[in-house]
Amino acid sequence: MENNKILTRESLEQMSTKQLDETLQAELRRDPADEKFVRLLLSVLKEREAAQPREITPESSKAWEDYQQSTGRGRPARKGGRMLKASAAAAVVLAVLGTVPQQVEAENFFGRLISWTDSIFELLNPIETKDDEEYIFETAHPGLQEVYDTLVELGVTQPVVPQWLPEGYELIYCKEQQTPVKSKVTVSFENGENQVSFKFDVYKEIENAEYQKDETVVETIEMSGIYHSIIRNNDMWVAVWVRDNIECCIFTDCQKEILVQSLRSIYEMEGE
Amino acid sequence: MKRFYRCVCILLVVSMLFVVPVYAAETRASDYFLSSSVYLYKTSSTTFEAWFDVDAVRMMDELGASEIKIQRSSDGTNWTTMKTYTKESYSNLICEDTMSHAACVSYTGTAGYYYRAKITLYAKKGTGSAEWYRTTSSMQL
Numbered sequence: 166m167e168n169n170k171i172l173t174r175e176s177l178e179q180m181s182t183k184q185l186d187e188t189l190q191a192e193l194r195r196d197p198a199d200e201k202f203v204r205l206l207l208s209v210l211k212e213r214e215a216a217q218p219r220e221i222t223p224e225s226s227k228a229w230e231d232y233q234q235s236t237g238r239g240r241p242a243r244k245g246g247r248m249l250k251a252s253a254a255a256a257v258v259l260a261v262l263g264t265v266p267q268q269v270e271a272e273n274f275f276g277r278l279i280s281w282t283d284s285i286f287e288l289l290n291p292i293e294t295k296d297d298e299e300y301i302f303e304t305a306h307p308g309l310q311e312v313y314d315t316l317v318e319l320g321v322t323q324p325v326v327p328q329w330l331p332e333g334y335e336l337i338y339c340k341e342q343q344t345p346v347k348s349k350v351t352v353s354f355e356n357g358e359n360q361v362s363f364k365f366d367v368y369k370e371i372e373n374a375e376y377q378k379d380e381t382v383v384e385t386i387e388m389s390g391i392y393h394s395i396i397r398n399n400d401m402w403v404a405v406w407v408r409d410n411i412e413c414c415i416f417t418d419c420q421k422e423i424l425v426q427s428l429r430s431i432y433e434m435e436g437e
Numbered sequence: 438m439k440r441f442y443r444c445v446c447i448l449l450v451v452s453m454l455f456v457v458p459v460y461a462a463e464t465r466a467s468d469y470f471l472s473s474s475v476y477l478y479k480t481s482s483t484t485f486e487a488w489f490d491v492d493a494v495r496m497m498d499e500l501g502a503s504e505i506k507i508q509r510s511s512d513g514t515n516w517t518t519m520k521t522y523t524k525e526s527y528s529n530l531i532c533e534d535t536m537s538h539a540a541c542v543s544y545t546g547t548a549g550y551y552y553r554a555k556i557t558l559y560a561k562k563g564t565g566s567a568e569w570y571r572t573t574s575s576m577q578l
Contacts, residue, residue, distance in 0.1 A: 338496065342539045344488055345478045351492065351537040362536065364471070364492055374474040374490075375571070379466035398466050401494050416471055416494060 308336030329430035366412040389432040469560035469567040487554035490539040501531035503559035
């Protein structure tokens, strides 16, 4: 696939949607994939879908079934057009590869491609404008308030911080880091036995991240128009999602229910 | 005796029907690493930084990169290692008692060549440790 790199937007636009899909999947199987080429392919595919929405086959994924079940067929209605923005943002979750094609699961809905292998889950972050909707963060947990305040200082005002944690968890770790492409906050809460940790990457430029995972199938939970991927990494449950230019992650060695409940608490003020 | 061999052959054939192909996929789940990103960042026409950003699933005694190899290519296909940075020589590559670490090394290359970095991420807790091999996308100077 080395000759992919000489393909131009014009030549890609001449290809059928099926050929574009195949080229994209082939590129994703390269290690490392050419990110610029992947973005170019996605951009052409996105334009193609915007011009002529296509049917998406739901067979291969429980995530898609869940999505259909929760929202009905077609684009779900969202307040403030957030879903449209989220879709347009084309949060791209890529699995890059080095594993056999048979292990690749892939999805593509409304320009959002999700794929993963038995061992890797990769997130290619979009840059998108902020949501204008007003959001009020309310928590009784001083540690969560501290996390929220830290993010506000970085300019993050979107709902990304849980407003709830189980009893007994205290903030024991908080680290802020800056790189040329992002600001980053990592925090951890512990109760003496278990931990619940968060990671927020606030991107200035697009960069991709890989998450380690085991063979457990990736699950997708939609809340407030945002798709949250639930990954298992040995004894850790990990939730990963993208809101605007923020890559968010909650990971815990507690039960999955704790993770999901923390996730839901993010959107409590948004009617979820 | 002939009947015995025939039975063995039948058993072998039948057992082969139940063989499930096993692919040699590298498993990357670990008790150490959560996520990482690696990339090159151009700081001038001939200078760039090789960055890594690694997160652990819990507090680590040591976390970062044990080695960064800067590689160069004239065609984007055949690569030669130009310089190797190790944690022993560059203390900023490793952070102690942390869940997250981001750092970089700076390199001056030659215009017209492609560059990439092969980065060995490293985590240590107690007597155990783990490595995660990542390669950046290539960049032409």
